[in-house]
Amino acid sequence: MGEPSAALPKKLKDYLIGEIKSKKFGYTQSIGTEELRSKIKEHYKKKYNINVSIDNIAVTGGASAGIFMSLISLFDVGSVVAITQPGYPAYKNIINAIGLKPYFINTNFYENFQINVKHVEKLPNYIKGIIISSPSNPCGTTIPNKEFKKIIEVCKIKRIKIISDEIYHGIDYFKKKLKTAYNYDSDVVVINSFSKYFLMTGFRLGWILSNKSFIEKIRNISMNFYLSPSSISQSLASQVFNHYKYFDKIILGYKHNRKILSKGLNEMSLNNYVMPKGAFYIYVNISKLHKNSYIFCKKMVEEIGVTVAPGIDFDEEKGKSFIRLSYSCKKKELKKAIFLLKKWI
16 A cells, blocks of 8 residues: 555664664653764765754654644644645645644646646635645655745745655655755755655654754654654664665665556556656546546455555545555566456456
8 A cells, every 4th residue: 555565674673673682662852862863864964965953853753743743833723734636635634633724736637746836826825834745645746856946935935834745755766866845945844754765664753854943842742742752663763774775776676666567557548647756656547447436446455356545535526536556565466466457457
């Protein structure tokens, strides 16, 4: 569904076993250990060529906790926050749960299912914030760096607070790498995670990058919300930055899988999709096969044991015509799924 199937390298597993045997794991600082925040600081220097302080970083109990705490910190009850359709459903759910109001920016095939500067320029004056996701879920599409910079500049003029969800950073398929929103403005709130690129989904660990005063707010909330992120997970995460080559090899596997899945979809005449440039999803229009993606997906898993996500999870208006397929599995599993799907259709 929405997680990598690959396991961590054996060296990291062995390290974790040794740490568990030799240490007592207790609470840490509410925004994470200095060791891990220092490693994240080095990550931004190496991958984005920017200098940040550990005072700009808060480690969180997963990216979801980071989004939740950021929304609480940034906005008063009743504030309106813009999100895209199709988009990650938890954004809307969290916004509603804490008394904020979502404003939907509808994107389409011809816009690569991504926002652009024109969308932002047209936003009403009452919009207080926006969540931007690039690479995106469910489409795997990205915002070019130049366009991203313009979006951030317009948001600053319109006083719209930006939360940049960058949890799929590192999972992309082009030479020119994506820049972080922090490259352009140190007052944005960047959310990232150890779950996707670093394969640590079950360890529930993420981080926030922003200005020092905002991180202090996160410190105060997190110590009352869950005391501190998992100390065992932080210990492991401090070591993952030594294994970029391993993780990059996994990304090459995704790229190959993307090619296999794309070819299979085209052979089934399911060619109405935007080729993803990041993440590990393809968002496909299935309107020629069925009028309701939920019923379509339910029948698929019941009849052939292949699981995909219905588009209504990501777009309440047009999602009945779409499904999201993930190709983060093993090549053998992917080929079997395509074979079963072809036969079923």
